[in-house]
Amino acid sequence: MPADRILELRPTAVNRILSEVRKLQAQGVELVSLLRGEPDFRTPPHIVQAAKQALDQGRTSYPDNRGEKKLREAVAWKLERDNGLRYDPATEILITSGATFGLWAALAAILNPGDEVLLPEPIYDAYYSPIALAGGCVRSVAGRIVNGRFSIEVEHLQRACSPRTRALVLNTPWNPTGTVLTSQELAALGEFVCKNGLMLISDEIYEALLYGQARHVSPAALSPQLRRHTIVVNSLSKTYAMTGWRAGYCAAERQWIDAMFLVLQQASRGPATFVQDAAVAALTGPQDCVAEMRAEYARRREIVQKALEAVNGVRLLVPEGGFFALVDIGGLGLPSELVQRRLMQEFGVVVVPGSFYGPAGEGTLRVSFAAGGTVLEEGLQRLTKGLIRMYGERA
Ligand SMILES: Cc1ncc(COP(=O)(O)O)c(C=O)c1O
Numbered sequence: 001m002p003a004d005r006i007l008e009l010r011p012t013a014v015n016r017i018l019s020e021v022r023k024l025q026a027q028g029v030e031l032v033s034l035l036r037g038e039p040d041f042r043t044p045p046h047i048v049q050a051a052k053q054a055l056d057q058g059r060t061s062y063p064d065n066r067g068e069k070k071l072r073e074a075v076a077w078k079l080e081r082d083n084g085l086r087y088d089p090a091t092e093i094l095i096t097s098g099a100t101f102g103l104w105a106a107l108a109a110i111l112n113p114g115d116e117v118l119l120p121e122p123i124y125d126a127y128y129s130p131i132a133l134a135g136g137c138v139r140s141v142a143g144r145i146v147n148g149r150f151s152i153e154v155e156h157l158q159r160a161c162s163p164r165t166r167a168l169v170l171n172t173p174w175n176p177t178g179t180v181l182t183s184q185e186l187a188a189l190g191e192f193v194c195k196n197g198l199m200l201i202s203d204e205i206y207e208a209l210l211y212g213q214a215r216h217v218s219p220a221a222l223s224p225q226l227r228r229h230t231i232v233v234n235s236l237s238k239t240y241a242m243t244g245w246r247a248g249y250c251a252a253e254r255q256w257i258d259a260m261f262l263v264l265q266q267a268s269r270g271p272a273t274f275v276q277d278a279a280v281a282a283l284t285g286p287q288d289c290v291a292e293m294r295a296e297y298a299r300r301r302e303i304v305q306k307a308l309e310a311v312n313g314v315r316l317l318v319p320e321g322g323f324f325a326l327v328d329i330g331g332l333g334l335p336s337e338l339v340q341r342r343l344m345q346e347f348g349v350v351v352v353p354g355s356f357y358g359p360a361g362e363g364t365l366r367v368s369f370a371a372g373g374t375v376l377e378e379g380l381q382r383l384t385k386g387l388i389r390m391y392g393e394r395a
Contacts, residue, residue, distance in 0.1 A: 008132035013125045013356035017340075021350055032379040033350040033371070037175065037323065040371040041241040041296075044289040050281030054274035063273040065265055067095025067249065071276045074283040075249045082207070083218040085232070087251040094250045094257050095276060097268040099205045099235035102250040102260075104130045104267075106201050106231045107167075109259035111136040115166040120152040122326075122354055122361030124175045124203075139165065142360035143177065145328070148317055150177035151185065154192045161192075167199045168192075170219065173206035176357050176366040177326050178319025180214040183222065190219050190226040199256075200230045206322040208239040208290050211298050214320040220251075231256055238323075239290055240282045247271050247279040297323050300369040300376055307380040313391035323370040326354065330363040332390050339390060340365060347386035349379050 011019075014036055021031055042048075066072070072089035079085040087093050096102040103126075111117070113135035119127055120141050131138055139160045143150040157168065170189065172181040181189070193200045200219060207216040220230040235248030248271075250260060264270065271279070301318075304325045308316040313331030329339055336353035343349050343365075351368075354361030367383065369376055 005133065009129040013352050016356070017350060017352060020344070024344065029345075029348065031344065031348050031350055032375060032382055034367045034369070034376070034379040034383065035350045035352060036368055037238065037370050038243055039238065039241040039293065039323075040373070040375070041293055043241050043245070044282075046285050047240060047242070047278050047282045051274050051278035054277035059273045059277055061273060063095075063270045063276055065269045066261055067093065067270060068273065068276040068280075071095055071249075071280050071283075074280045075251070078283045079218075079232070079251055083216075084221045085218055085227070085251065088254075091254045092251055092257055094260050094264065095270050095279075096235075096248040096250055096264065097246040097271050098237060098248040099203060099233050100126070100248070101264070101268055102233040102235070102248050103127065103201065103203065104133070105260035105263040106233060106250065106252075106256070107131055107134040107136065108263045109256055110134075110167050110199050110201075110231075112166075114164060116162060116164045118157055118160055118165060118168040118198075119358070120157070120170070121358030122150070122176055122364070123169070123357055124171055125356055125358075127169055136166070137164075140358055140360075142358075144360075145317065148315075149320065150174065150179045150317065150326070152181075152189065154188050157189070157192055158196075161196050161198075165196065165198060167201055169201045169203065171203040171205075173209060173214070173216065173319075173321025175206065175322055176324045176352070176354070176361065178317060178322055178324055180210060180216065180321040183217040186217055186219045187222055190222050190229075193229050194225050198229065200226070201233060202230050203233045205233070205235050205238055207234070209294060209297055209323055210321045211301055212320065216321070228253055231260075236279055236282050241293065242279075242282065245271070245275050245278065247275050247282075296372065297369065300372045301325065303376060304367060304369050304380065307384055311384050311387050311391070313394075314387055317364075323368060325367045325369060327365045327367055328363060329365055329387065332387070333394060334390060336362055336365055342390065343383060343386045347382045347389075349382035349386065351383065
C-alpha cells in the first residue's frame, strides 16, 4: 500500500481530463482540445541554438545546484529590467525545474505541519497537492465576479486567516480567471500579508501575456516590507514557449532561498546545464519573440470573444492576461462538470469545468487559447454549438 500521504494528493485537472480524453480517442472519438496551457509555438530558434551550442561544448555535467551563476545573474538582470526588483544573484535567486518545483520548494520551506495556506479561488488546481505534501492545509477564499472579472476581497481573506495561517498564494495574471491584479489591489493584498505576518507566494508565470490596458505588477516591487514577505515564483515555460524545458526560478530574501535550496538538493538538483544556458539566451537575448507571441494571443483572444458573445445564456469574462478565457455558463442552469462532459462526449470539444478550480469556479468553463489556427476555430465552433444546444434545452 502506498503511504497515507498519497491519499492527500490528486491528479491535476488536466491529467484527470486527459485520461478520459484518451479513453474516448481509443474508441475512435475525434476530439478538439481547448484544454491545456500549452503554447503551440515552437521555442524561438536563438534559444534552441544556445542549447545546441551548449551540448556541443559538453555542458552536460551536474549544474551548480543553486543554478548556474550566469543564469542567476540573467534572472537578477531580468527582474530589474522587467519588474523593478533587485535581488542578489549569489544569495537571493534559485533556479528550479519549472515554476512547479519553485512552488513546491517555497511551500516546503514555509510550512510546518498543520499550517494553513490561503488560496483565492477559482485557482490553478495544482497548488492543492503540494500544500498537502508539505503538511499544510488549504483555506479557500472564494473570489467574486465584479464588473466582469474575478477579484479578491481582503475582508474575506481576513475572515479566513487564523493563527495557523502562514501564507497566501497569488497568481497574477491569474489562471483560470484571466484577471490581472492592479497595483492598487496588490497593495491592499500586500498590506494584509504584512499585517498578518504571512508569506506571499507570488506566481508570476503569465506576466508576459497581457492585453489592452493591463500591466503586470510584481507585488515585491510595491514596498521593501512586502519584498521581505514575498517569494517570487516564475518560469520560462509560457513566456518563451518552453514548457518542456523545465526552466524556472525563484527570488526572495536569503533565508528563504537558503531553505528552498536545501529542499532542491534533496530532489531535482535543478534543470540540465545546457537548458540553463538556453535560459540565459532567452532572458538576455532579443525579446521580440515574446512581443510577437503576445500579439498572436491577443488576436486569438478576440476570436474567442467574437465566438462567445454571439451565444445566449453565457458570458465571457474577457481575460486581461494569460491564455485562458473563463466562460460564465450560469445561464444554462447546469453543473459545469456536466456541461464539460457533454461538450466532450456529444460535441467533441475539450475544456475544463470551473469547479475543478474550487467551488468558486462552479458555473464556469475554462477555454484555452494557447493553441490557435484550425484547433481554435474548430474548437470554438463545437463549443458554441454545444452551448447553444444546452441553452435551448432549458425547461
Ligand atoms: C499558474 C501556474 N503556475 C505554474 C504552472 C507550472 O509552470 P511550469 O511549467 O513552469 O512548471 C502553471 C502551468 O500551467 C500555471 O498555470
